[in-house]
Amino acid sequence: MYWFYLADIPKKKIFLNQEESRHITKVLRYGIGDTVYLNDGKGSVYQCIIKFIDKKGCELESIAVKHHPQKEYRIHIAIAPTKNNSRFEWFLEKATEIGIDQITPIYSKHSERRKIQSARLNKVLIGALKQSCQAYLPKLNEPMCFNDFIVNSGTNDSDMFIAAFHEENQELSSIYQRGEDATILIGPEGDFDKTEMDLALSLGVARVNLGKSRLRTETAGIVACHTISLINQ
Amino acid sequence: MYWFYLADIPKKKIFLNQEESRHITKVLRYGIGDTVYLNDGKGSVYQCIIKFIDKKGCELESIAVKHHPQKEYRIHIAIAPTKNNSRFEWFLEKATEIGIDQITPIYSKHSERRKIQSARLNKVLIGALKQSCQAYLPKLNEPMCFNDFIVNSGTNDSDMFIAAFHEENQELSSIYQRGEDATILIGPEGDFDKTEMDLALSLGVARVNLGKSRLRTETAGIVACHTISLINQ
Numbered sequence: 001m002y003w004f005y006l007a008d009i010p011k012k013k014i015f016l017n018q019e020e021s022r023h024i025t026k027v028l029r030y031g032i033g034d035t036v037y038l039n040d041g042k043g044s045v046y047q048c049i050i051k052f053i054d055k056k057g058c059e060l061e062s063i064a065v066k067h068h069p070q071k072e073y074r075i076h077i078a079i080a081p082t083k084n085n086s087r088f089e090w091f092l093e094k095a096t097e098i099g100i101d102q103i104t105p106i107y108s109k110h111s112e113r114r115k116i117q118s119a120r121l122n123k124v125l126i127g128a129l130k131q132s133c134q135a136y137l138p139k140l141n142e143p144m145c146f147n148d149f150i151v152n153s154g155t156n157d158s159d160m161f162i163a164a165f166h167e168e169n170q171e172l173s174s175i176y177q178r179g180e181d182a183t184i185l186i187g188p189e190g191d192f193d194k195t196e197m198d199l200a201l202s203l204g205v206a207r208v209n210l211g212k213s214r215l216r217t218e219t220a221g222i223v224a225c226h227t228i229s230l231i232n233q
Numbered sequence: 234m235y236w237f238y239l240a241d242i243p244k245k246k247i248f249l250n251q252e253e254s255r256h257i258t259k260v261l262r263y264g265i266g267d268t269v270y271l272n273d274g275k276g277s278v279y280q281c282i283i284k285f286i287d288k289k290g291c292e293l294e295s296i297a298v299k300h301h302p303q304k305e306y307r308i309h310i311a312i313a314p315t316k317n318n319s320r321f322e323w324f325l326e327k328a329t330e331i332g333i334d335q336i337t338p339i340y341s342k343h344s345e346r347r348k349i350q351s352a353r354l355n356k357v358l359i360g361a362l363k364q365s366c367q368a369y370l371p372k373l374n375e376p377m378c379f380n381d382f383i384v385n386s387g388t389n390d391s392d393m394f395i396a397a398f399h400e401e402n403q404e405l406s407s408i409y410q411r412g413e414d415a416t417i418l419i420g421p422e423g424d425f426d427k428t429e430m431d432l433a434l435s436l437g438v439a440r441v442n443l444g445k446s447r448l449r450t451e452t453a454g455i456v457a458c459h460t461i462s463l464i465n466q
Contacts, residue, residue, distance in 0.1 A: 090323060097452045098444065132446045171466050211331065211462060213365045219330045226459050229444060233404050 002028065003039040003133050005126050009046055014038065014060040021058040024050070036060055041129060041137030043068050068135035074181040075228045076102040076158060078149055079221050080188035083112035089124045091218035095225045096128035096138055105143040110190030116143055146196050150185070150203060158183040160205045163220050164191060172208040173227050184208075184224040189217055235261065236272040236366050238359050242279055247271065247293040254291040257283070269293055274362060274370030276301050301368035307414040308461045309335040309391060311382055312454050313421035316345035322357045324451035328458045329361035329371055338376040343423030349376055379429050383418070383436060391416040393438045396453055397424060405441040406460050417441075417457040419450060 004020055016024070016038075024030045030050060038046040038060065044067050048060035077100060082088045092103065105116050121140055129137050144152075153160065158181040161172055176182055185192075185200065192200070201207060210223045237253055249257070249271075257263045263283060271279040271293065277300050281293035310333060315321045325336065338349050354373055362370050377385075386393065391414035394405055409415055418425075418433065425433070434440060443456045 094452050094455070097446060097448050098456065099446055132448065134446050173463055173466055211466065213330060213332055213367050215330050215365065219327050222327070222455065223331065223459060226456060227463060230406055230460060230463060233406055233444065 001037060001133065003037045003045060003130055005039050005041060005130050005137070007041060007137075009038060009040050009044070009062070011062070014046075014048060014062060015057055016060060017057050018055070021053060021056075024058060025053060038062070039129070039135060041126075041135075043070065043135045045135055070136065071099070071232070072179055073228070073232055074101040074158065075099070075225055076104070076181070076183040077186060077221050077225060078104040078106045078144075078153075078183060079186040080108050080111045080217060081105045081113040081116050081143075082217050083189070085113075085117075087216070087218045088113075088116070089121065091221045092121055092124045092138075092140075093128040094222045096125050096134070097132040098222070098226050099134065099229050100138045100225050101136070102139045102141060104141040104149060106146050106149050106185070107143060108146040108188055108196055109193035110188045112188055112190075114143075118142075146185075146192070147199060150196075150200055150205065153183060157181060161185065161208045161224075162192070162197070162200045162205045163187070163210050163224060164197060164207055165209055165214060166207065169207050169209045172210055172224060173231060175206060175208065176228060176231060178231050182228045184228075186217060186220045186224060234270065234366065236270045236278060236363055238272050238274060238363050238370070240274060240370075242271060242273045242277070242295070244295070247279075247281060247295060248290050249293060250290050251288070254286060254289075257291060258286060271295070272362070272368060274359075274368075276303065276368045278368055303369065304332070304465070305412055306461070306465050307334040307391065308332065308458055309337070309414070309416040310419060310454050310458060311337040311339045311377075311386075311416060312419040313341050313344050313450060314338045314346040314349050314376075315450050316422070318346075318350075320449070320451045321346075321349070322354065324454045325354055325357045325371075325373075326361040327455050329358050329367070330365040331455070331459050332367065332462050333371045333458050334369070335372045335374060337374040337382060339379050339382050339418070340376060341379040341421055341429055342426035343421045345421055345423075347376075351375075379418075379425070380432060383429075383433055383438065386416060390414060394418065394441045394457075395425070395430070395433045395438045396420070396443050396457060397430060397440055398442055398447060399440065402440050402442040405443055405457060406464060408439060408441065409461060409464060411464050415461045417461075419453045419457060422450060 052059040285292040
C-alpha cells in the first residue's frame with residue numbers, strides 16, 4: 001500500500017499534480033477506477049477512486065476517510081544542523097520513519113551551520129511520511145538560537161533533556177517516563193558550550209547519555225527519537 | 234580524544250602511514266612528544282608518544298595499553314544490501330556508532346543489489362569506529378545467499394529473529410532476552426519471499442516487528458541494532 005500526500009484535501013473533487021500523477025501512472029501503473037490512498041498529514045487518510053488522468057495531473061474522488069488517533073506522547077527534538085547538509089536530511093528522514101512529532105533546528109555557540117533550507121527539508125519529511133505510511137507529518141519549526149529556545153520552552157509541559165556524554169549522567173532510557181512528552185536537545189559536533197549547558201541545567205533540564213559510545217549529531221538525534229519510541233511500544 | 238586505528242600494532246616501533254600522519258599534524262596539530270591513542274579494533278587501545286614525523290608518515294612508541302572488555306551480548310545483523318549504495322554505507326556507519334558486532338550482507342529473492350565493495354565498506358566501518366571511540370571493529374562477513382545463511386546459522390547459539398511487519402507479530406523488544414546474543418535478518422525493499430519466510434519459520438526463527446511504521450531496509454537495520462543495544466543498557 002502507498003499513501004499519497006496532500007496538505008489540504010477538498011471534500012469533493014481532488015486534484016493531484018503532475019509529479020504525483022506520474023507516480024500513479026508510471027510507477028504504480030494505476031488507471032481510472034483504481035483506488036488511491038491520500039494522507040493529509042494531520043491524521044486523516046482518504047480512500048479515493050481515480051476519475052480522470054491526463055498529462056497535467058489526475059482527479060480523484062474520496063469514497064471513505066479513516067482518522068488515525070495520535071499517539072499519547074510527543075517527541076520533539078531540538079538539534080543543531082550538521083555542517084554536512086545530507087547528514088541533517090538523513091536525520092529528518094529516519095526520525096520521520098521512526099515517528100517524530102516536532103523538530104527545531106537550533107543554533108548553538110559551536111554550530112557549524114547557521115542556515116537551513118526549510119522547503120527542501122520539508123520535502124524530505126513528506127517523502128519519508130509517504131514511504132513509511134504514517135498519518136501525521138512532523139512539524140519542522142523555524143530555527144532558533146539555543147538560549148531563546150530553552151528559555152521559551154521552559155513553560156511547556158514536555159519533559160526536557162539535554163544530551164551530552166558524561167560518566168555521571170543517567171541514561172535517557174532510565175529517566176524518561178513512558179507516556180510523557182519529551183523534548184531532547186542535541187548539540188553540534190563540538191557539543192554545547194559550557195554557558196549553554198549551565199543555562200539548561202539551571203532551568204531544570206536533565207543532562208542525559210544516549211548510550212556508551214560517542215555519537216555523531218545526526219546519530220544522537222535518531223537514537224534519542226528511537227529510545228522514546230521504544231519505551232512507548 | 235581521538236583514537237587512531239591500526240589492525241596489527243607491533244610491540245616496539247609503530248609506523249602510521251601518510252594519511253593518518255597528515256591527520257595528526259594538519260588536523261589535530263600534534264607534534265613530536267605529543268600523545269596519540271591507537272586502537273587495534275580488537276579491544277586494545279595503546280597510549281603512544283610521537284617520536285618522529287616526516288612526509289611519508291610518523292613513528293610512535295607505545296607507553297601503555299588498556300584492554301577494553303567485550304560486552305556480554307553480540308549483535309549480528311544479516312541484511313540485504315540496498316539498491317542505493319549510500320544507504321547501505323549509512324547503515325554500516327550508524328550501526329558501528331551504536332555498537333554492532335557482525336554484519337552479513339544477504340542476497341534474497343527480491344534483492345536489488347547483488348554485489349558489494351567490501352574494501353570500501355570496511356573503510357566506512359573503520360571511519361565510524363575511530364569517530365565513536367569504540368574498541369572493537371565490527372566484522373563484515375562475506376555476502377551469502379539467504380538460504381545458505383539461515384541453514385548454516387541454525388547451529389549457532391544466537392537467538393535469531395526475522396523482521397517482517399505483520400499485525401500478529403510480537404515486537405523484537407518484547408521477546409529479546411537481555412544478555413543474549415541476537416542475530417536479526419532484515420530483508421530488501423520488496424521484503425523476503427514467502428518461501429524464504431517459510432524456511433526461516435520452519436527453522437524456528439522468530440518473526441518480529443520493529444515498531445509500528447514501515448521502515449526502509451537501512452532504517453530497520455539501525456532500529457534493530459539500537460533495540461538490542463538499549464535493552465542491554
